[in-house]
Amino acid sequence: MAKKMLEVHELTTKYITRQGEDVYSVDHVSLDIEEGKSLGIAGESGCGKSTLALSLMGYYFPPLHYTSGEIIIDGKNISGMDPDVVRKTVLGSEVAYIPQAAMNALNPTRKVGKFIEDVIEAHELPMDKKQIREMAEQRFAKLGLPVEALDKYSVELSGGMRQRVVIAISTILSPKVLIADEPSSALDVTSQKMVIKMMKDMLANGMVKSMIFITHELPLLYNVTDDIMVMYAGQIVERGTAHEMVFDPIHPYSRGLMRSILVPEEGTRDVKLTAIPGTPPNLKHPPAGCRFADRCRYATPACKVQQPPLFDIGGGRTYRCSFSVDQLKEVYAHEDE
C-alpha cells in the first residue's frame, strides 16, 4: 500500500463572527491522499471548499479557529501547533498553498529571483545566494519556465506565466502537499492548460508529493485529479474516483452538480441542463437534519430531522444520504427515461 502523504481525521474549524457567533464551515471532515495522487474538491460557492484549504495548512488566524480533529502530513501531526511554528516548519516545506489570485501576490518592485531567496531565508536554510540561484535555475528549467524570468519583474510577465512562476516559487522546497485553490480560473483556456500541465508534471516528477485541487469547474477537475470529493455546507457528501463521480454520482447534490457540466462535445446540446433550486444553508444556524434536504427533490420528512452519516461502500467510495445506493439508482434510472 502506498504511503499516505496527508491524513485528516474529523477536522472541524470555525469562524467566529464579529457578533461572537460560531460558524462551523469545516465540519468533521476526514480525508487522505496517497503519495503521487491528487484529490479534487468540488462544490458551489460557499460550501466550505476554500475554508477547508485554509484549514488543511494548519495555519489559523482570526476569524478562522481550529476546533478539533487531526491533520497528519507524512506521519507528522500538525494540528493544534502554534501558528508561528507552523509558518516556519510547515508552510512551504510541508504544505504549499496557492490561492486563486496568486498571480497578483508578487510585489511589483522586486525581481522574481528575490522571492525565491525570501523563501529560503524564511526557512533559515544554509544556502548562499549562488546556491539559491543555481537551485532556482534548475527548477525553472525543469518546469519549462524560461530562466530569464528570474531576472524580471512580475509585471513584465503575462498572466499565465505569472501564475506558473508563483506556483514554481511556492513549491521550490518540494512540499509534501500542494493545495491549489482555483489556480487557473482567472486564466484563458490556453494558459489554463499550461498551468495544469505544469502541475501534473510536478506531481509526476515528485516535486510535490500529493495535490489537492479545488475548483467548481468540473470538466477541469475530471481531467486533473485521480479522486473527486464533493463538499456541501461544510461536510463531505461524496467521494469517489473522478470517473465514478462524473459518470455515476450517488448523492443527489453531486448528481445536480454533474448535470450542470457544459462541454463543447457532441451530445451536449441534447442534454437537459438542470439547476439545483435554492442556495446553500446559512451555517450560523445549520439545519437539524440532512443539510441538503431543503433543496433535494427526493427529501422525505425524515430527511429534515435526521442527519445521515457518511456511508463507506468500499473502494474509497463514500456518500452521505439516508437512501441506499440501490434506491437512488432506481430513481435516477426512472428519471432518465
Next chain:
Amino acid sequence: MKTNEKNKAVIEDTRESVSFGTRDKDFSKEPLCLSGRGVTRVFQTGKVTTVAVDHVDFDFHKGELISIVGESGSGKTTLSKMLLGLLEPTDGEIMFQGKPRDISTGAKKREYWKGIQAIFQDPFSSYNVFHKIDSVLLDCIDMRGGRNLPKEKKIEMMTEACSFVNLKFAELTNKYPFELSGGQMQRLMIARIFLLKPNILLADEPTSMIDACSRATILDMLLKLRDETGMTVIFITHDIGLAYYISDSVYIMEHGKFVESGKPDKVMLEPEAAYTKRLISDVPKIHEPWDLSTVDLLNYQS
C-alpha cells in the same frame, strides 16, 4: 420505493431545467436586428496603434441567440462597447433594424438604448450603491414611458418582474443591491431587462462570476425572456462549453477578427480555422481525452 412515489408531485414542481423553444430554428429568414460591415476600432496612444477590432461583418437576426467567443485581448469587449454605442467605430458601419445607426446626439443615444440593453460580468459593480432596489426598477418603468402610472400599477409591474426571476419584491423593497448575493444581483439585472423589454440584450460574461449551478438558473431565465419577448441576445463569453450549448450561432474572435462563424454544431465540432481548433482542443472535456502533450511550455509566446 414508496417514498419516491409520494414525492413525485413535489419533484415535478421544483424541477428547473433549461428549455429551448427554438433549438433548430433557421434565423436567416427573420428580420435583421443589428448588423455591421467593416466595423473597425483603432486605438492610438502616442506612436503606438492598436487595432482592437479589425473590419468585422456580422448579421444578427431577431430572436437569435449569438455568442461571440474569444480569449482575453481578442477584442470582444471593444466590439461590445461599439454595439452598445459607448464607443464609436473608427471605420465601418453599424445598422440597427436595417437602417444606419444614428447616435450622434444624447437624445438619439437614449432612444437607441431603449432598444439595446446590457448585463455585465460583475454584478457587484453594476449597481449604484446609493440607490435602493426600488429606484433601480422604477427607473426602468420610467424609461419605458410609465412615469405617470399609478403607484399600485408600478408595484404590480415590479412584483411581476421580480417573480419572473424567482425573487420576491416584497422582500427586496427598501433594500440596497449590495444586500443581495451575486446570483441574486444578476437575477435582478434580468428583472430590469424584463421591465425594459429591449430588442437586443448584450450579455457580457453574465455567468462567469457565479458558479456552475446558479449558471443554469440564469441561462434558463435569459432563454425564457428571449422566448417571451423575441429579443435578440448577444452573449460575449470565453466559456466555450456554454456558447456551444446555448447559441443559435457562434462567432469566434481572434486578434480583432472573426476567424470562423456559423451554427455551433459546425463551428465547435468540425472547426476549420486553426485558431478555433486550438481553442476547442484546449478546453477540458469529459468524453474525449484532454491532450496535455500538445502543450509546449518553453516555446509558448504570449
